[in-house]
Structure formats: C-alpha cells, structure tokens
Amino acid sequence: MDQSLTERLADIVGKANVRLSEPLSLHTTFKIGGPAELFVSPCSVAEVSQVVLACEQAGEPWRVLGCGSDLLVSDEGVDGVVIEVRDNLSSIRVEGSRIVAEAGATNADVAEAARAAGLSGYEFACGIPGTIGGAAIMNAGAYDGEFSQVCVRVTCVTPEGRIVEVPRDETEWSYRHSMFDAARYVVVAATLELSPAPEEDIRARMDELTSKREAKQPIDMPSAGSTFKRPEGYFAAALIDQAGLGGLSVGGAQVSTKHTGFVVNAGDATAADVQSLIAEVQRRVFEDSGVMLEPEVRMWG
Ligand SMILES: Cc1cc2nc3c(=O)[nH]c(=O)nc-3n(C[C@H](O)[C@H](O)[C@H](O)COP(=O)(O)OP(=O)(O)OC[C@H]3O[C@@H](n4cnc5c(N)ncnc54)[C@H](O)[C@@H]3O)c2cc1C
Known part of the structure; x- marks a missing residue:
C-alpha cells in the first residue's frame, strides 16, 4: 500500500x-x-x-x-x-419512541437501551451478535422480527464521501438483503421507531428468546451463525440433518451436532477448512435432496 x-x-x-x-x-x-x-x-x-x-x-x-x-x-x-466501526462509533440515543444508534452499537446494547427506556420492538435482536450497521446491511432477523420492521431511516456515507439519509422505502430490504451493498454505502447510523411497553414485559421477552437460543444454538463455540440461507420452502438445518451430516468435519471445522445449520470452529479451524466443509455440505445436500444451499456467511479474501 x-x-x-x-x-x-x-x-x-x-x-x-x-x-x-x-x-x-x-x-x-x-x-x-x-x-x-x-x-x-x-x-x-x-x-x-x-x-x-x-x-x-x-x-x-x-x-x-x-x-x-x-x-x-x-x-x-x-x-x-x-x-x-464497532470501537469508536457506537453511541445510542433515545428520542421519545425513537432510538438513534450509530453503526457500531451492538444489537444487544440497543435492545438493552430500548428496554431501559420502556420501548418494545427490538427484543428479537437482543441475541444477534452483530452491530446496527450489520443488521441494516443484511436485514438481520430472528423469531419473526426483522430489522426492516422497526428501522425508519438509515444514515450512510457514499463512496464519494457524501452523508445521505436513506428512508425505509428506499432501502430495498428483503430476506438478508438491502441496497447498501450494491451502492457501496457505509452505514453510519440508523433510526428505529419502537412502541412504549411495560419494561418487565420487554425483559421477559428478551429472557425468553435468550433461553431459546441457548437451548438450540452452539453459542459456546466460535461460528458465524447460520452458515446457509433458508432455501425457499425448506430449512437448511433440516436438509443437512436429513443428509446425516451432523458432526461432519474438515480439519477443525465441524457441522454442529447441536444445530446442523451452524458450522463451528471446533479448534484451530482455518478458513480453508470451513470452505471445504461448506462445499462438502452443499454437495451432499444436493445429492440427497436436490436443493443447492447458498452460503449466508460472507467471504472476504
Ligand atoms: C451465534 C450467532 C448467531 C446469529 N444469529 C443470527 C440471527 O438470529 N439472525 C441474523 O440475521 N443473523 C444472525 N447471525 C449473523 C450475524 O450476527 C448477523 O448477520 C449480523 O447482522 C452481522 O453484523 P456484524 O456487525 O457482525 O457484521 P459483520 O460480520 O462485521 O459484516 C457483515 C457484512 O456487513 C458489512 N457491514 C458491516 N457493517 C457495515 C456498515 N456499518 N456499513 C456497511 N457495511 C457493513 C460487512 O462489510 C460485511 O459484508 C448470528 C451470528 C452468530 C455468530
């Protein structure tokens, strides 16, 4: 350089x-x-x-x-x-029923700030271990909630260095998709519109969802969450289960035995191990069910 x-x-x-x-x-x-x-x-x-x-x-x-x-x-x-953006751009501000969060604020911190302010609507994201920027980019979602349901505006920096406001109806949000990637926009903040609710109800919902995650997902092992997108009409984990691939390993990478939708780093896995395992799962699931799984995890390099 x-x-x-x-x-x-x-x-x-x-x-x-x-x-x-x-x-x-x-x-x-x-x-x-x-x-x-x-x-x-x-x-x-x-x-x-x-x-x-x-x-x-x-x-x-x-x-x-x-x-x-x-x-x-x-x-x-x-x-x-x-x-x-996570380290230095992570402020969270409550303005009435709205929350304005910088891109590096974590979903957990935003959900917690919403709870403390008696605002409901972001509980679904409390266990998604990413930032507001990441949630905006891929319309993160869980347990019937999606970022697109609560976000009214996204502030971005364009490749020319301009700061622009993108209203919800211009974001092109759909399943794990937005317009920000193609436009090469950096998300720098987002405004969420939430609804007043009793704090104890919000806390109870967050606790319920956290328990569900702990019971079903290998959150004690390094991973990048669901490895594959949900194919139309199917569930990736069910197809992987059906093909008998739980526990399949390449080097240190393994198809989780707790949730087969996750590839985990079971110890010293390399990116090459994970990539080979992803390719093998795709091949065997296609052989078994005729469905070609598409990675949800993004690859760099
Ligand atoms: C245990 C576990 C559970 C998970 N559960 C869920 C779940 O329930 N639902 C779900 O949707 N996801 C889930 N995920 C996946 C992941 O947490 C989300 O996709 C999250 O939104 C990614 O955010 P991030 O900040 O980590 O993004 P990163 O991984 O850092 O980046 C992902 C992509 O977004 C881009 N990006 C990130 N921030 C910005 C920005 N500010 N501006 C422009 N581009 C940006 C990056 O360049 C990259 O292309 C899970 C992951 C794990 C490990």
Whole structure:
C-alpha cells in the first residue's frame, strides 16, 4: 500500500486508530482470518467520510467491519483498508419512541437501551451478535422480527464521501438483503421507531428468546451463525440433518451436532477448512435432496 495513504489515514483518525497487518481472527466470531493490510477505526461520521474518500482517491480497496459475526475471512487475509466501526462509533440515543444508534452499537446494547427506556420492538435482536450497521446491511432477523420492521431511516456515507439519509422505502430490504451493498454505502447510523411497553414485559421477552437460543444454538463455540440461507420452502438445518451430516468435519471445522445449520470452529479451524466443509455440505445436500444451499456467511479474501 502507498505509504502516503497510510499517513493520510493516520492524519484523519489519529495514529492510535491505525493498525498495520491486524489479524482479523481477533475481530471475527469464527476466530478465523489472516491480517488486514491496514485496519482503521474512525471516531466520527466525518472521519468515515474522509477515510472512504481518501481510499477511493488512492484507488485502494476498502471494506467495513462490524462485529465480524457473519464473516469468513481467508487465511491469507485481505488487501487494502478495513474500516472498523464497532470501537469508536457506537453511541445510542433515545428520542421519545425513537432510538438513534450509530453503526457500531451492538444489537444487544440497543435492545438493552430500548428496554431501559420502556420501548418494545427490538427484543428479537437482543441475541444477534452483530452491530446496527450489520443488521441494516443484511436485514438481520430472528423469531419473526426483522430489522426492516422497526428501522425508519438509515444514515450512510457514499463512496464519494457524501452523508445521505436513506428512508425505509428506499432501502430495498428483503430476506438478508438491502441496497447498501450494491451502492457501496457505509452505514453510519440508523433510526428505529419502537412502541412504549411495560419494561418487565420487554425483559421477559428478551429472557425468553435468550433461553431459546441457548437451548438450540452452539453459542459456546466460535461460528458465524447460520452458515446457509433458508432455501425457499425448506430449512437448511433440516436438509443437512436429513443428509446425516451432523458432526461432519474438515480439519477443525465441524457441522454442529447441536444445530446442523451452524458450522463451528471446533479448534484451530482455518478458513480453508470451513470452505471445504461448506462445499462438502452443499454437495451432499444436493445429492440427497436436490436443493443447492447458498452460503449466508460472507467471504472476504
Ligand atoms: C451465534 C450467532 C448467531 C446469529 N444469529 C443470527 C440471527 O438470529 N439472525 C441474523 O440475521 N443473523 C444472525 N447471525 C449473523 C450475524 O450476527 C448477523 O448477520 C449480523 O447482522 C452481522 O453484523 P456484524 O456487525 O457482525 O457484521 P459483520 O460480520 O462485521 O459484516 C457483515 C457484512 O456487513 C458489512 N457491514 C458491516 N457493517 C457495515 C456498515 N456499518 N456499513 C456497511 N457495511 C457493513 C460487512 O462489510 C460485511 O459484508 C448470528 C451470528 C452468530 C455468530
């Protein structure tokens, strides 16, 4: 990478917020991934805008990282700049029945802030281990709730460094999809519209959903959640079960025996192990049921 870009980014975000060759295994819930050539943590929306613009002008590739809970990063790592938003862009503000959260705020913290303010509607997301930015990008959802049901506006930075407000009806949200990827927008904040409700009811619902997750999902093992998207008319885990693939392993990667929809890092798995296992599951499920599973987990590098 051009030394002048490194210096320019350090000028924008401060030297302490720039790291060279940062291992991404430290920033993904899979605990897998080689280094990011340059890893920067902007402290404000204006800094995000300047960082994006500087990368674009230098012709250097850039990507955005939240909690890394939907990512498989290659063992070789990634070239260019990783813009990390979780550390320094995570404020949460309650305004009447609305919550304005910066992109790096975690779903757990936003759900907790909503509960404390007596606002219902975000309980479904309390156990989704990602950020508001990640939830907006893929319309995160669980237990009949979806981000698109409660979010009224998303604030973004465009590749030209402009700050734009995207109202709900322009987001093109559908199952694990939005327009932000294709537009190469960085999500920097989102506004949620919630409903007043007794705090104890909200707490009870969050507790109920947390218990369900603990009972059904291997949350004690590193993973990136559901490995595959839900194929139309089927459930990925049911197809994997039916093909008898629970416990199937490649190296340190394993199809969870607790929930076959999850590939877990059972110990020192590499990205190559996970990729081979995903391909093998796809092959065997297709052989068994004729359904081709599509990864939900995103691949970097
Ligand atoms: C145990 C477990 C359980 C899970 N359960 C669920 C579930 O119930 N429902 C569900 O929907 N998901 C679930 N997930 C998957 C994951 O938590 C969600 O998809 C989450 O929304 C990802 O957010 P993140 O901040 O971790 O994004 P990351 O993994 O960091 O990034 C994912 C993608 O979004 C992009 N991105 C992230 N932030 C931004 C931003 N601010 N601007 C632009 N692009 C951005 C990244 O570039 C990348 O392409 C689970 C994962 C785990 C590990």
